[in-house]
Amino acid sequence: MIESRDDLYGASSPEALAQEVAENYREFVNPPLARVMKISGSPIEVRARGCTIWDSTGKAYLDFAGGYGVFTLGHSHPRVVAAVKSQLDLMALSGKTMFNVLLGRASRRLAELTPGDLRISFWCNSGTEAIEGAIKLARAATGRAKIVSTHDAFHGKTLGALSISGRETFREPFRPLLGDVERVAFGDASALDGMLDDAAAFVVEPVQGEGGVNVPPEGYLAAVREACDRSGALFIADEVQTGLGRCGYRFGCDRDGVVPDVMTLAKGLSGGVIPVGAFIARPDVWNRAYRKAPLLHTSTFGGNELACAAALAAMDVLEEDGLVANARARGEQLLTGARAVAAEFPNVVASVRGLGLLVGVELTNEGYGGSIIPEMLKAGVTAAWTLNQQRVIRLEPPLVVTGDEVGQALRALRAGVATAYQNLGVL
Ligand SMILES: Cc1ncc(COP(=O)(O)O)c(C=O)c1O
Structure with missing residues (x-):
């Protein structure tokens, strides 16, 4: 709970903090976004642990938007935070001219x-950078320029x-964007x-996240592997969102038992504590x-000690705490429960x-989303649209989520x- 003035970043009251934040967003951050956030009644986040975020008034929210998939270990996992804190005292960023143990x-x-x-591996600071690196690697390794991707894909917002x-x-x-790009059906x-x-x-993403949570048929990635082998094109699996347990497999590719030539990662790679991204490639590539x-x-910041300390601790927690299995079990509970809601309200929910724990x-x-998401927020649960598909609400909680928390969501x-x-009837 919020107990001291310090918790409010030095503001005198939650109201004063709200006023300051709104003004700063309006004047210095993103004026149109500030308006949208105000209309939708966005609270102010001030503290978070596990699956819970507390706002500036002390209200708790279960985080089912999950930072769009970042918080695999929940917010501020103590083991990751401890690893980062102790590294911070020793050396924060890489000097770059010497070997770096972590x-x-x-x-x-x-x-x-x-x-x-x-x-x-090449380490960077975000998902989009991991994709940039993978595209460059593919071009340099093959001497070819064309990149094929899928309709509704989301790979980041750098050029x-x-x-x-x-x-x-x-x-x-x-x-003009990058030339030589073709898109095919996912x-x-x-x-x-x-x-x-x-x-x-x-x-390709093993499951399209921002495209509206599209799950391909089993065997799709195995067939992709074969098509790439036949043509000499590299298979780049974008696991920025699906990787590290999110889909109830350690990696989305594991569902089909395939090995891509390059895999991109970010989001959950540090368990949600430090920004980090990476791509990992086969040695011959x-x-x-x-x-x-x-x-x-x-990359100047890529592979810095803080990010690597966080990633190492996060990978240990993922394995030792059995979070992949939990994601699968809780994911089934979430999917079944959401499907029951769909069956009860077929005029509102088309499909689940x-x-x-990547559920759409x-x-x-x-039009229903603008009502459902704020109502869920009132009930103390965050949710969010997918970036490419505004008709799809994502439910993407931390992999440490419990059965009770899924029930509450x-x-x-x-x-x-x-x-x-x-309120809206049949739209
Ligand atoms: C599959 C996928 N790739 C890449 C990205 C880009 O990651 P970032 O926002 O860290 O640049 C995202 C972000 O949502 C993503 O879902």
Whole structure:
């Protein structure tokens, strides 16, 4: 609970803090976003532990938006926080000119956890940077330029990642983007026929997160693997959102038992404590690209000691606390419960789909979302739209979530849907 003035960042009252935040957002952060957040009654987050965020008035919320998938271990996991704190006293960022113990250890550990012979890691600070690095690696390794991705994909918002993402609204103002990009239907391996022969890579999410939580049929990624093998295009699995337990598998690719040539990671890689991203590649791919030029792709902050300390601790917690299994069990509970809500309100909820703790609730009309999400917030549960599909509400809690917490979120979802139906009728 909030108990002292310090908890309010020095403001005299929750009201004064609210006024200050609103003004700063309006004047210095993002004026139109400030208006939207004000209209939707966004609280002010001040503290978080596990699955719970407390706002400036002391109200608790179960975090089922989950930082869009960042908080795999919940907020501020004590083991990760302790590792970061003790590293902070020793050395925070890499000096870059010397060997860095933790970068070596984190890369080794990642190679142990990822499937097959994925082995050489490049560390960066976000998901979109991991994708940029993977695209460059594929071009340098194959000598080809074309990248194939999928409709409705989301890979980030820097220019390269944006070029291969799906939503036109996000791309349109920034043209010309990367040339030589083609998009195919997601989940249908036959759509790749003839598309990869001159491609450097096919980039795909094992489950499309921001595209509206689209789960491909089993066997899709295995067929992708075969298509890439036939054509010489690299298979880049974007596991920024699906990786590290989110889908009830250690990695989304494990569902089909396939090994991509390159895997991108971010979000949960530090368990939600320090911004971090990485791509990990098969050695022959990495060597083809960078054997003779080790500094072709670099990052000042990438692989810093704090991020590596956090990632090492987070990978240990994921394994030792059995969070992958918990994600699968709680994911089934969440999916079943959300489907029951859909069955009760078929005029509002069109379908519910997901894998593990990445669950999407598709509404029959986008208009319901503006009512359901604030109602859930009132009931003390956060949820959020998916970025490319505003008709889909994501439920993406930390992997440490308990059965009771899932039950509470489901009650909030039902209340939100019932209220939306009562107020808006059939849209
Ligand atoms: C699959 C996927 N790739 C890449 C990204 C971009 O990550 P970031 O926002 O850290 O740049 C996201 C973010 O949602 C994502 O879901």
